Amino acid sequence: MPNRYAYLGPEGTFTEAALRDLRPDATEDDRVPCDGVAAVFDAVRSGAVDGGVVPLENSVEGGVTTTIAELVNGEPLLITGETAVPVEFALFARPGTVLEDVKRVATHPHALAQCRGWLSRRLPNADTHTVSSTAAAARAVAEPGAAYDAAICAVIAGERYGLHALATGIGDRADAATRFIYLSRGGALPEPTGADLTSLVAFITDDHPGALIEVLNQFAVRGVNLTRLESRPTGDGLGNYCFCIDAEGHVADARVGEALMGIRRVCRDVRFLGSYPRRSRGTELDPPLRPRTTTDADFAEAERWLARVRAGDID
C-alpha cells in the first residue's frame, strides 16, 4: 500500500506546498487534508496515515501555538523532517467583487498578523475573521451564501476555489517564510547527514536562579549551536515554563548526545522531539564555525583519556 500523509488542509494551503516539497513523489491520493493542526497529529498517532506535516514557526510571527502545544503536551510523536516555504499572500474574492465591496475578510491567524499593514491602509473598515487555514478561508469565500467577502491566501488556493485576485503581494514582509515539520510515530531516527537539527523540550527543576543557563551551558560547553529557543507555559499554573530548543547536529553526534545527557541530569524532565536533516537553512556538510574540539573524534579521545586516568595510567 502506498504511504499516506496528513497535512493542514484543505488543498491549497502553504502546508500542502511543504508536503509536496518533503514528499515529491506522493500523489494527490496519498495526501490527506485535515481540518486543523490537532487533526494532523491525531491522524499520525492513530496510524491512519504514515506521517504528517504541520507549520511550526514563521519568520515574522514566531511559533504556531497549536503545533507547539501538541509537541510539548500531546501524546509524543517524532519530528523526522523539516522544510521552509516562502509565504506570499494575496486577497481573493468571488468574481464580480471589487475591493470597495469587501467588508469581511477571512484567513489563518498567522496570515492576518502578516498582512495587518496592508489591511489597515487598503481595507481599514473591514472585519477580520480567523479560520483553520488560508485555503479554508478561500473555500469558505467560494461557498454559496458565504459568510466572508474575501480571503487572504496563496494564489494557488484562490485559483483552486474559483476566486479572483483583488490584490497580490499584500504581506508586510516580502521575504516571509514558514518552517514546517514532518511528524512520524516513534521508531528509527533518520540517519545523521552531517547537517541535522535536534529538537527537544526541557522542563526545568523548580524555579531557581540560573536554571535556564544550566540548560544552555550544556550546549555551550560542547560547542553545539542553538537555532531556536522558545519558552512555553507548562500549563501548571502561572510562572511555570518549559523551553523548546532546536540545536544543530544529530543525537548520534557525540557532542549533541552528551549535551542531552547533561540536560537530562539538570532538568526535571526532557522530551526528545527528534533529530532530522536540516533543510530550512544552510545545509553545508561541514559547518566551518564548529570548534575543532567538538568533533566526535574529540569526544572519543576525551573518553579514552578519562578511562586511562580512572585506571591510574598517568603516562
Ligand SMILES: O=C(O)C(=O)Cc1ccccc1
Ligand atoms: O493556512 C495555511 O495555508 C497554512 O499552511 C498555515 C500557514 C498560514 C500562514 C502562514 C504560513 C502557514
